[in-house]
Amino acid sequence: MARLTPHANNYVLIILDSCRYDSFIEARPRVMRRLGDVEQRWSYASWTAPSHYNLLSGLLPHNSPKQVFASDYYKRDFLKFSERLGLEGITFKSLIPTLYFPVFLKETLGYRTHAMVSLPVLNPRTVLNHGFDTYRLMDKHNDMRAMVREMRFTEDKPSFYLLNVGETHYPYALPDEPPENWPRISGVHGVFKHLDDEMVGGQLKTSTDAFFSRTKMRDLRDRQVKAVKYLDGVMEELFDIVPNNTYITITADHGELFGEAGYFGHGPIQHKKVLEVPFLEGKLR
Numbered sequence: 230m231a232r233l234t235p236h237a238n239n240y241v242l243i244i245l246d247s248c249r250y251d252s253f254i255e256a257r258p259r260v261m262r263r264l265g266d267v268e269q270r271w272s273y274a275s276w277t278a279p280s281h282y283n284l285l286s287g288l289l290p291h292n293s294p295k296q297v298f299a300s301d302y303y304k305r306d307f308l309k310f311s312e313r314l315g316l317e318g319i320t321f322k323s324l325i326p327t328l329y330f331p332v333f334l335k336e337t338l339g340y341r342t343h344a345m346v347s348l349p350v351l352n353p354r355t356v357l358n359h360g361f362d363t364y365r366l367m368d369k370h371n372d373m374r375a376m377v378r379e380m381r382f383t384e385d386k387p388s389f390y391l392l393n394v395g396e397t398h399y400p401y402a403l404p405d406e407p408p409e410n411w412p413r414i415s416g417v418h419g420v421f422k423h424l425d426d427e428m429v430g431g432q433l434k435t436s437t438d439a440f441f442s443r444t445k446m447r448d449l450r451d452r453q454v455k456a457v458k459y460l461d462g463v464m465e466e467l468f469d470i471v472p473n474n475t476y477i478t479i480t481a482d483h484g485e486l487f488g489e490a491g492y493f494g495h496g497p498i499q500h501k502k503v504l505e506v507p508f509l510e511g512k513l514r
């Protein structure tokens with residue numbers, strides 16, 4: 230049985246919503262790289278809600294290992310939590326029966342548990358809000374800096390934070406960009422009337438102006454790359470406030486399609502790029 234020790238780490242899990250692996254690489258985030266090397270990993274799900282459920286079950290994006298049983302992979306993957314939390318003896322069995330990481334952190338290990346989420350599909354009334362001391366849907370869907378300003382760490386107990394970051398989600402808008410300037414996609418526009426619909430994605434209608442579509446898709450992808458660059462600056466503010474004994478994981482809940490095979494977005498899409506995500510973690514060095 231894992232026990233809390235004075236050396237337990239704070240743990241911050243940052244989910245860049247919809248951030249594609251190659252967008253992340255192209256942005257060359259200098260600050261985030263301080264945590265470690267960027268890995269190409271695979272999400273278990275193609276859209277936000279099931280993916281966050283999976284992440285909070287303690288199963289972070291996988292590296293698609295071959296010739297290994299899933300149960301062995303889970304066991305091995307969970308051992309990593311001993312390093313993340315700075316605690317010995319954390320196994321997949323530790324989570325039985327809830328199989329939900331925030332409950333384990335709070336009730337077994339005595340962590341303070343907090344979630345700040347950007348996408349309304351993850352709102353506090355959903356089942357995801359289980360085992361959290363605080364769980365907040367942020368006022369804006371795209372303002373990680375507002376989250377960082379609310380984070381508090383105390384000496385008496387370690388803290389766990391889940392941050393669901395929305396700048397990398399469609400329409401890839403930074404907090405100071407007026408909504409009237411956000412891009413609109415013809416053909417699938419109706420799907421985006423409300424960000425909280427979240428069931429974004431699907432196959433684009435065949436356009437009579439294919440060149441325009443390609444340009445538009447490239448522009449959207451560039452916006453996501455810019456969002457990652459911007460977030461690298463916000464990450465510096467986060468790194469400045471976390472105590473030394475803080476372990477940070479940065480990844481995405483799923484990828485995004487920018488016109489490949491006629492798809493845009495994520496969700497009801499079967500394509501490699503909707504599952505391909507960046508993954509890096511560590512303590513600050």
Ligand SMILES: [Zn+2]
Pocket residue numbers: 246247276277278482483
């Ligand atoms: Zn998402």
